[in-house]
Amino acid sequence: MTTSSTDNTVPQSLTGKRILITGAAKRIGKAMATYFAARGARVLLHYGGSRQEAEQVAAACAWEGQPAPLLQADLSQVSEVMRLFAAVRALGEPLDCLVNNAARFTRIPAWEVTEADWDHIHSVNLKAVFFCCQQAALIMRDQATGGRIVNISSLGGLRPWAEHAHYCASKAGVIHMTRALAKAFAPNITVNSIAPGVIPFEEREEPRILAGIQMTPAGRAGSGQDIAEAAEWLFTNRGFVTGQTIALDGGLNLV
Ligand SMILES: NC(=O)c1ccc[n+]([C@@H]2O[C@H](COP(=O)([O-])OP(=O)(O)OC[C@H]3O[C@@H](n4cnc5c(N)ncnc54)[C@H](OP(=O)(O)O)[C@@H]3O)[C@@H](O)[C@H]2O)c1
Numbered sequence: 001m002t003t004s005s006t007d008n009t010v011p012q013s014l015t016g017k018r019i020l021i022t023g024a025a026k027r028i029g030k031a032m033a034t035y036f037a038a039r040g041a042r043v044l045l046h047y048g049g050s051r052q053e054a055e056q057v058a059a060a061c062a063w064e065g066q067p068a069p070l071l072q073a074d075l076s077q078v079s080e081v082m083r084l085f086a087a088v089r090a091l092g093e094p095l096d097c098l099v100n101n102a103a104r105f106t107r108i109p110a111w112e113v114t115e116a117d118w119d120h121i122h123s124v125n126l127k128a129v130f131f132c133c134q135q136a137a138l139i140m141r142d143q144a145t146g147g148r149i150v151n152i153s154s155l156g157g158l159r160p161w162a163e164h165a166h167y168c169a170s171k172a173g174v175i176h177m178t179r180a181l182a183k184a185f186a187p188n189i190t191v192n193s194i195a196p197g198v199i200p201f202e203e204r205e206e207p208r209i210l211a212g213i214q215m216t217p218a219g220r221a222g223s224g225q226d227i228a229e230a231a232e233w234l235f236t237n238r239g240f241v242t243g244q245t246i247a248l249d250g251g252l253n254l255v
Contacts, residue, residue: 012236015040018095019235020088022075022132023102025050027201028152030057031224032099032231037061037068039232044091046071046084048102075102075128076120085135094143097235098136100129100151100174110165118166125170130177137185146188148235151178152227153195155249171195175245182243190242192234197222197249218250 019036023029024045033043034057042063047054047070054070061068069091073084088095103125108117129151140147156164157171175193182191198212199222213221230248234241247253 017041017097018093019097020044021099021101022046025054025057028199028224028227029101032228033057033061035228044069048074076123078131081128081131095139097148100132105167107163109163113166121166121170126173129174133181137189140189149191150231150234151193153193155195155197155253158195158253179243190239193245194227194230195245195247196227197252215255216250216252
């Protein structure tokens with residue numbers, strides 16, 4: 001019988017876990033980083049262009065008196081994903097968990113989407129997620145404790161949004177790819193997805209956001225902490241859940 005992290009009989013905690021989060025400088029990524037760090041995790045923070053914000057998050061997520069490691073990469077290029085994971089390996093520490101959080105979002109009528117618009121979204125939202133999963137799994141498979149991967153998808157991967165067909169396709173791809181990779185990487189590595197609904201930040205008062213909240217059965221918007229709590233459970237449970245997508249949307253997918 002295989003002995004792995006997925007055999008644990010005692011629920012784990014985040015304390016001491018090494019967790020790489022992509023797009024960790026702002027918003028949901030930042031909320032997860034600070035939440036995990038407050039629970040004793042050692043977070044590794046990827047960012048794209050937001051260096052200043054990332055430095056602030058790194059300071060807030062200090063571990064043993066040192067700012068959290070900062071790793072820059074443009075995830076639209078696979079060569080940059082490879083460079084990111086070379087940097088992760090160079091830290092010389094285990095990698096227990098990965099959150100693929102970084103993504104792009106554009107609103108373009110389907111009639112007008114160009115090849116460049118399509119590639120802009122898919123390079124980051126789907127291609128980079130695949131190669132980040134692959135590179136993380138190559139590290140995790142050699143660890144006695146295995147690993148856990150969470151891919152942040154979207155309600156748009158479950159429900160069709162007319163002005164975001166290209167984005168919906170990328171996120172539906174993440175959800176189904178999560179299922180395939182869960183089989184490919186079993187039994188030592190679990191791969192799951194969280195599909196957020198309306199999680200507003202600076203756009204909190206925009207009419208489309210207020211309309212989305214009004215339609216949400218839970219009667220409120222989601223927060224970064226809602227996403228972080230779900231990821232925490234996926235990282236600390238006994239490992240019998242893999243290939244699944246949790247709609248973190250206050251029931252909006254039911255409407
Ligand atoms: N907020 C919501 O309501 C909502 C709803 C459904 C799904 N989601 C999903 O939840 C996740 C987080 O959402 P969010 O609203 O917090 O995201 P966001 O602010 O739109 O993007 C998160 C980060 O992605 C990084 N990123 C984008 N393109 C990149 C690239 N080419 N290379 C490297 N990094 C890149 C950016 O990093 P830099 O700033 O450092 O460049 C950005 O800060 C995303 O996967 C999103 O699709 C969010």
